[in-house]
Amino acid sequence: MECWTDLDDVPRDVGPSVVTIGNFDGVHRGHRSVLARMVAAARALGGRAVAVTFDPHPLQVHRPDTAPELLTGVADRLELLAETGLDAVLLLEYTLEFARTTPEDFVRRYLVEALGAARVVVGRDVRFGRDNTGDLATMAELGRRHGFEVDVLEDIHGTAPAERRWSSTWVRELLTAGNVEAAAQILGRPHRVRGVVVHGDARGRELGYPTANLGRTSGMVPADGVYAGWMRRVHHPAGLPDGYLPVAVSIGTNPTFDGVERRVEAHVPSRTDLDLYDEEVVVELVHRLRPTLRFASVEELVDQMAQDVERTRALLADGPLVLRGAAGA
Structure with missing residues (x-):
């Protein structure tokens, strides 16, 4: 898996690509489901599967005193992402200046111009751009405008009796209680x-x-x-x-x-x-x-x-x- 930390690192012929966006803290089973789907879509398209992620975590920039403890550092996050079959990760430095990027500028600059996105895979709760003003409807409109499809994934849940949405927050709760066995079931490892x-x-x-x-x-x-x-x-x-x-x-x-x-x-x-x-x-x-x-x-x-x-x-x-x-x- 390639890791690009700057737009200058991205090959000019990278597209067409299937792209997703997220923090992927822990790379748990919910994340892996999204990534497996986009990898399969990229293979069918004959393109690359690329995840866009951030370092540091946005909450560490906006709310450093109350930001959650991260499940994985960057080295482990990249290692775990590579295991999903991704072709590349675009690891962007998250700063207050970057946070001022409008939703349209983010999509145009990073997803369309840099990555040549033919399809973008997101969840229904996707948020992006300045003040998190970009949402699913925004992404769909930008897809129509820039010529990429938007693939919407439903939340991934555990099975009974714990039919809760798989999430990094849930894993943190379990680790705080020392329940590493239950945490492993959500992480998949x-x-x-x-x-x-x-x-x-x-x-x-x-x-x-x-x-x-x-x-x-x-x-x-x-x-x-x-x-x-x-x-x-x-x-x-x-x-x-x-x-x-x-x-x-x-x-x-x-x-x-x-x-x-x-x-x-x-x-x-x-x-x-x-x-x-x-x-x-x-x-x-x-x-x-x-x-x-x-x-x-x-x-x-x-x-x-x-x-x-x-x-x-x-x-x-x-x-x-x-x-x-x-x-x-």
């Missing part, structure tokens, strides 16, 4: 957190459970607790072992030691030989084992850690989680 491994207090190593401590992370960090999951070493040479490892993950402040800094720490069971410092890793959270607890003694903590590791081994014994029925998967 385990939720992931990305970061570079940094030096910590080395307390885990002293206790017999060395951990990879993630520095500044991207991707929403779920509720404090202990999780079972997988760790992928982003730049690990393909084909070599240890690139994808089972992990027991602790998220929290280490209350037994009166910690105050919230951390994400991953322990690889039965491995004390790994040197992961300064490596970029992606941690996929599959099961929540328990909430974070304050123990009366270090001995009680170590006993519980041993149980957590054994449960992690058992839960991950069948290998990485594969979710069936994810739209577009």
